[in-house]
Amino acid sequence: MGFADSSLAEGRSRRTAQGRIDAPGGDQNAAPIPVKLVVAGGFGVGKTTLVGAVSEIPPLTTEEEMTVASEGVDDLTGVERKETTTVALDFGRITISDEIVLYLFGAPGQNRFWPLWNDLALGAVGAVVLVDTRKLEDAFASVDFFERRGIPFVVAVNIFDDAYHYEPEEVREALVIPQEVPIVICDARDRELAKNTLITLVRHAIDRTP
Ligand SMILES: Nc1nc2c(ncn2[C@@H]2O[C@H](COP(=O)(O)OP(=O)(O)O)[C@@H](O)[C@H]2O)c(=O)[nH]1
């Protein structure tokens, strides 16, 4: 896509003009800037699916077959068809322009993995909080986490076939999301929609940079 012409590229030059990022100075050989993003949200919301859909390298994922050991531990309500679970994290990469390459870290959704989140969030430029409208309340912990740390985030409503389709503004109200935080409709299985979600996040993160 013609990302180099987009407002993200403009946003980046704005930052460059202010001297916050080393100017590429038109150097065609300059390495792209690595940008770390976290994909968060509750269990079974589509994090692994999203990272797999957009990654240009085979996503590194640490999915394991769910075993009886997770019975009664992982809440499968609404995701009964889920057969695997992320035991550590998902990792993927996507180049969105000559200048920016995104490194995606999918956080494990289960509460018992919370201690990992602090490490995952280190150095992150922004986060996608994936939301399943059948289990809206699962998003609160992620929203709180990034708000507390001042990490810019966007909320992506992942549409599941049997879920009622809420308008983004209804989701904003239900989750008490500030007006400046973008809310996008996504399908984690769809590469373009997932990619647009990431681009919205990068733009938002640039806008949020003082
Ligand atoms: N209908 C629908 N199913 C999805 C979507 N995203 C993920 N799924 C399915 O939901 C299940 C859980 O997704 P997964 O990516 O493993 O969730 P995670 O726990 O957040 O990593 C899988 O069976 C996916 O195929 C979506 O956008 N729409």
Ligand SMILES: [Mg+2]
């Ligand atoms: Mg997963």
